[in-house]
Amino acid sequence: MAGATLRSALTASPLPELAELEQVIAAAGSHLQRRVLCDVESGPQRWPVLAVTLGNPDPAVPGVGFVGGVHGLERIGTDVVIAHLRSLVMRLRWDSSLHRQLEALRLVFVPVVNPGGMAQATRANPNGVDLMRNAPIDADDAVPFLVGGQRRSSRLPWYRGPAGAPMERESAALCGLVEEELLGRPFSIVVDCHSGFGTRDRVWFPYAHTSRPIPHLAEVYAFERILEEVHPHHRYIVEPQSRQYLAHGDLWDHLYRRALARPQCTLLPLTLEMGSWLWVKKNPRQLFSRQGIFNPLIEHRRQRVLRSHTAWLDFVMRAAQSHRRWVPEGAARELAHEAALSRWYRGTPA
Numbered sequence: 001m002a003g004a005t006l007r008s009a010l011t012a013s014p015l016p017e018l019a020e021l022e023q024v025i026a027a028a029g030s031h032l033q034r035r036v037l038c039d040v041e042s043g044p045q046r047w048p049v050l051a052v053t054l055g056n057p058d059p060a061v062p063g064v065g066f067v068g069g070v071h072g073l074e075r076i077g078t079d080v081v082i083a084h085l086r087s088l089v090m091r092l093r094w095d096s097s098l099h100r101q102l103e104a105l106r107l108v109f110v111p112v113v114n115p116g117g118m119a120q121a122t123r124a125n126p127n128g129v130d131l132m133r134n135a136p137i138d139a140d141d142a143v144p145f146l147v148g149g150q151r152r153s154s155r156l157p158w159y160r161g162p163a164g165a166p167m168e169r170e171s172a173a174l175c176g177l178v179e180e181e182l183l184g185r186p187f188s189i190v191v192d193c194h195s196g197f198g199t200r201d202r203v204w205f206p207y208a209h210t211s212r213p214i215p216h217l218a219e220v221y222a223f224e225r226i227l228e229e230v231h232p233h234h235r236y237i238v239e240p241q242s243r244q245y246l247a248h249g250d251l252w253d254h255l256y257r258r259a260l261a262r263p264q265c266t267l268l269p270l271t272l273e274m275g276s277w278l279w280v281k282k283n284p285r286q287l288f289s290r291q292g293i294f295n296p297l298i299e300h301r302r303q304r305v306l307r308s309h310t311a312w313l314d315f316v317m318r319a320a321q322s323h324r325r326w327v328p329e330g331a332a333r334e335l336a337h338e339a340a341l342s343r344w345y346r347g348t349p350a
């Protein structure tokens, strides 16, 4: 009840997600650190891109990044990330096992990467640039028309920004934070929460710019194996993004390649694509609302989405913390790599 009242009070603000995030930060006190990565303007308004860090800053411990709101229309991704942060903050008040976990783990949150786009209800940022097509990386092969990224016009969707221009402020800020907070670590996982594709929840790993496999295929395969063992009834389809379509300018391909350039650094960037077509199927009126295509509009459905990812986000933290116990090495790694090639690259697309 209190939650519902609070939510309706917050929706009176033009960007309730930022207000909610600030409230969670305030509730956390000294357990976390708040940083403004940059400011963005949309019309007369200015919005901060906020990052939250908690846990052990020692570069020897593994890290996990939780990212949302890269696309301004996909508010449910931001909601999932803030709900997870809120849950951790509340647990920090009494849960000594979480305190112990955070002695061995660094956590980084950027729940609203694109506040300007969210405030004006567009996928792109206020400059019309799709932040997930904005990194300096070109696809190897033909990409699907428009969706794969285009430089024709910022008035068309999936605009990459002008050729040769620096990255947009929001993408550059996110990349800077990942470089600083995660790429100096031996092992990190990032979960970037989106919505919009199909009816099933998908977990995409790189590459998006080529159908070649990543060098850390064995690690992703082992990650999926332990997920299957621990949560045998999970409903995520884990697959390389290239299995669905190729795209230019993918931020996580870019950061993954930056990680490859570092010695002793493993970064597994995972994109959670929540299957929003199911919400439309169950409530077809949503089709007539731009927000409704990408977000569950009915409150009980929204709550179910927030609940359903909690166990998985917690699993990701545990997996990162204990990576040395499940990441394969030597001959086992070769075997896992081969099995993964058969699983994802030699079969027919799902």
Ligand SMILES: [Zn+2]
Pocket (backbone or CB within 6 Å): 070, 071, 074, 194, 195, 196
């Ligand atoms: Zn998205």
